[in-house]
Amino acid sequence: MKKLLISGLLSCSLLLGGLVGGHKAEAASKGEQAAKVGRSLIGTPYVWGGTSPKGFDCSGFINYTYKQVGVSLPRTAADIYNVGKPVSKSELETGDLVFFTTYKAGPSHVGIYLDDNQFVHASSGADKVTISSLSTSYYAERYIGAKRVVEDSYWKYSNGKWYYYVNGVKKTGWVKDNGKWYLLGSDGAMKTGWAYDNGWYYLNSSGDMRTGWLYWDGNWYYLQSNGKMASGGWLYTGGKWYYLYSNGVMAKNTTIDGYVVGKDGAWIQ
Numbered sequence: 001m002k003k004l005l006i007s008g009l010l011s012c013s014l015l016l017g018g019l020v021g022g023h024k025a026e027a028a029s030k031g032e033q034a035a036k037v038g039r040s041l042i043g044t045p046y047v048w049g050g051t052s053p054k055g056f057d058c059s060g061f062i063n064y065t066y067k068q069v070g071v072s073l074p075r076t077a078a079d080i081y082n083v084g085k086p087v088s089k090s091e092l093e094t095g096d097l098v099f100f101t102t103y104k105a106g107p108s109h110v111g112i113y114l115d116d117n118q119f120v121h122a123s124s125g126a127d128k129v130t131i132s133s134l135s136t137s138y139y140a141e142r143y144i145g146a147k148r149v150v151e152d153s154y155w156k157y158s159n160g161k162w163y164y165y166v167n168g169v170k171k172t173g174w175v176k177d178n179g180k181w182y183l184l185g186s187d188g189a190m191k192t193g194w195a196y197d198n199g200w201y202y203l204n205s206s207g208d209m210r211t212g213w214l215y216w217d218g219n220w221y222y223l224q225s226n227g228k229m230a231s232g233g234w235l236y237t238g239g240k241w242y243y244l245y246s247n248g249v250m251a252k253n254t255t256i257d258g259y260v261v262g263k264d265g266a267w268i269q
Contacts, residue, residue, distance in 0.1 A: 231246055
């Protein structure tokens with residue numbers, strides 16, 4: 001019986017895993033959100049010391065765009081350069097900050113990387129917020145590095161599966177997001193249905209871990225507060241006693257250890 005149940009659990013997990021999509025909102029990273037804000041400001045005049053849509057200098061533009069997505073940064077390009085995680089040019093992602101040495105030594109100009117080797121910035125040369133290429137000789141010669149300035153976690157939907165990233169790195173195992181637990185496989189794909197991890201757990205179609213009573217395939221199961229399926233003994237919950245077989249199925253309409261349990265599974269006292 002136990003082997004049949006486990007086989008059924010695995011089949012259900014595989015089946016439900018193929019049904020996910022559209023239940024969870026794919027979130028843009030804060031870097032992507034900041035880049036979107038930056039794009040919306042293209043054409044804004046360049047103003048030395050400017051920090052608002054009336055006019056920006058390079059660091060004022062960065063401060064404003066990131067503030068719109070809830071991230072506070074230092075005021076100058078040189079100080080911003082001391083924040084965050086260094087990123088190589090080959091690993092740039094949308095929202096990373098790219099730095100240049102221009103009118104003085106050290107980081108004196110900064111922009112927001114977009115994609116395809118392009119970045120948006122408040123340019124004194126163009127006298128406005130504009131998009132430029134890292135390949136342009138002027139910027140290629142003056143490029144000194146890039147930083148990822150936020151601890152970013154977000155979901156991505158790819159090839160019919162959900163994945164969870166932190167700072168661009170795909171995660172595996174258990175992760176907690178917005179107060180809920182999710183289980184990610186060794187390939188990073190979010191699991192749904194029954195899944196085994198030193199015990200049986202049930203993940204809803206949205207991927208979050210289930211607790212409490214679960215009715216599945218004609219039987220009742222109980223998932224403890226840590227998500228693990230209870231089995232092999234008596235369980236007290238909701239002011240009543242229940243008995244769970246070794247395969248997790250709740251007993252009903254029978255006698256266990258001399259105690260009669262009713263059709264609802266509760267011990268008849």
